[in-house]
Amino acid sequence: MFTGFGCCDKTQGLPSQGETRKLNANDLAPPCLTYQLQGSDVKYHLPQKQLLPSVEKNDGYLSNWPGHVGGEIVQQKQTFQPSNVKRYHGFDITNTNSAPKPRFLQQLETHLRKELQVLDLSGPNAQEVNLQAYREVFEYFIEDLKTYKPLLSAIKNEYEITIAHLRNRIRELEPLKSLLVATSETCEQRIIALQEEEKFEIQSLKKEKIELLDKIDHLLKVQDSLETQVRKLQEELAAEYERYREQHDARKLLISDMNNLRYQQEQSKDSHKEEAEAVEDTVKLKLALKVAREDLKALQVELNAMKAEYGDVIPRRDFEALDKNYNELSEKNESLQKQYFQMKQEYTTLLEVNKQITLERDKLSAEVEVFKTKMAGGLSSSQLENIPVEADEDYFEGLGTGEDVIVYLRHDGLIKNVNLAKESITKVLKEIWKEKMAADLQSGTRSSLPEFFYNFLQKKYGNSALLWAYNIYYGCRNHQKDEFISLFFSILNGIMDESVYHGQIQHIAHVLKELNHHDTSGKGILSKQEFSQTLKKALPNKNEKYIEELIAAATSQLGDDNKIKYSTLFEENAEGTAGAFLALLQSQYTAEKTMYLDELRNALEEKEELTVADLKKAFQKIDPSMDPQTLATYLAQGFQTTKEQLDQSTAVDTDTVLDRLQASDIKRVGPWK
Helix, strand or coil: CEEEEECCCCCCCCCCCCCEEECCCCCCCCCCCEEEECCCCCCEECCCHHHCCCCEEECCCCCCCCCCCCCCCCCCEEECCCCCCEEECCCCCCCCCCCCCCHHHHHHHHHHHHHHHHCCCCCCCHHHHHHHHHHHHHHHHHHHCCCCHHHHHHHHHHHHHHHHHHHHHHHHHHHHHHHHHHHHHHHHHHHHHHHHHHHHHHHHHHHHHHHHHHHHHHHHHHHHHHHHHHHHHHHHHHHHHHHHHHHHHHHHHHHHHHHHHHHHHHHHHHHHHHHHHCCCCHHHHHHHHHHHHHHHHHHHHHHHHHHHHHCCCCCHHHHHHHHHHHHHHHHHHHHHHHHHHHHHHHHHHHHHHHHHHHHHHHHHHHHHHHHHHHHHCCCCHHHHHCCCCCCHHHEEECCECCCCCCHHHCECCEEECCCCCHHHHHHHHHHHHHHHHHHHHHHCCCCCHHHHHHHHHHHHHHHHHHHHHHHHHHHHHHCCCCHHHHHHHHHHCCCCCHHHHHHHHHHHHHHHHHHHHHCCCCCCCEEHHHHHHHHHHHCCCCCHHHHHHHHHHHHHHHCCCCEECHHHHCCCCCCCCCCHHHHHHHHHHHHHHHHHHHHHHHHCCCCCEECHHHHHHHHHHHCCCCCHHHHHHHHHHHHCCCHHHHHHCCCEEHHHHHHHHHCCCCCCCCCCC
16 A cells, blocks of 8 residues: 655755746756555655656646647557456557647656666566556656645555555465365365265166066066967967857758758658659649759858858857856956066065075175184184174175186175185195195196185085185285285186196205205205305206305395205295295296296297297297207197197297296206307
């Protein structure tokens, strides 16, 4: 807010009214004017009037020079928001006039134009700087007009107050803008959360819709069956009506034939009498024969007319009987329809009740299975104490009983989630592998892991097999970071071949066997040098870097740099997991397999499809020491066929062949190049 003007110590004398004088740079220094805004301690100094060119000054006198005459001071366009009206700073009077301006006005315009040209209007406070130039010129003008100075100062003061008020108002509204943005983001997050919450309800409603559509289809089939029965009854009724009509016509014809025969018999008797009386009258006989024929013809015509007229007529007695039967069937049909709708409503109610009872039954059954498991000792007491049995989210939803569901997971309803610990899952998986290897050794063939997994659970847990199947399956899926559990889960789902697991076991057993062979003392302890030499002999294809990493892992695990108790390296900890040495040995085994497949891919020279000959040539190129039997095994795994049928195999996509080899147990036979 504008507060007023200040001045220096010296004051300048004012000339009398009508007196004019010229201000030059050599005159005495006039007072320096200052002003400040309300709420601010900063004082703004106006330039001294001597900086303006000399001008004749007429204090207290208002020039009658026309104000509309003149031109633009500065042709600078500025657009104010939100209006699209184009405005110009300074004068924008296009009408020009040849009348000269007062000299003081010309000097003010010249000073303003110079100030505006010097100012930098590209900064963030360009408008403030621009306004300051106009403010200074306006101050000069007010100072010069002594008579109107109070009024003009009051007007300028009100403008300054209004501008300061509007600035404060803008600063107050700035936090509301950020609050509005934050509120908008919060509302969007709430909307997303509500949509997520409604997803499950929408899915359940869709399932219920499908079930209701199935019921409607069933009811439509029942309706079609009833309509078929009605049509059949109508056809039987029409057939019965036709049979009765034919019997009626046959009876009429029979009566007519009987009457004709009787009439003919009577006529024959009369004719015999007449013949006896007039045997010799042949002319009379001819006339009688002619009349008889005409009568016969007339009777035949009458008979045909009666047949045509009364052929479709049935007896009233038969019609009433059929109408009565039809009414009885209609009433019976309406009664059956009412019973059907009533039974449908009762069926819907019973179905909902059955669904609720089934859910309660599944929950209670799951809790019973948990208690049975406690009694059977399947889990440790510390684990069983942590099993939640009340929360609905602790139940698995059955995947269904369709053919696309794995056999050991086929179930409709809820399955209790007993939250198996990682140690418990590892223990069960080791038991499964042990039982399977023993069964395969006894039978001489390798069985399918999913099939054996299902039979194992049925044999060991009986009625609780389904509970253990879901908990083991989802437990394995939740512990994919563990190498042992992840490999079992991949083999169970058909992602990896079982030979990968047996290959790792044989690899570890081979290393342990070599260490035992070089341990002459039989104490399970080797020196660091002996341990290194044994590893190099047991793993000839490993480079020096991998050997050093294994030795470092062994010493780190045992904490002894001189003596290595190798038997401890192959033992599991209390949680049932392998130590650092075994984990590194397995990871190196997987890394070497990946490197081997990458080298094989490079040897294939970016071929899109592979034949048996192409893959065989690539194997022989990167691993020439491979024996023919191993090569045939790898080729059969890549083309998913037997060794005997390799010659009949067609070309297969390169990525498909490499993916099959990745899922199998393959390794380099000869040394690295």
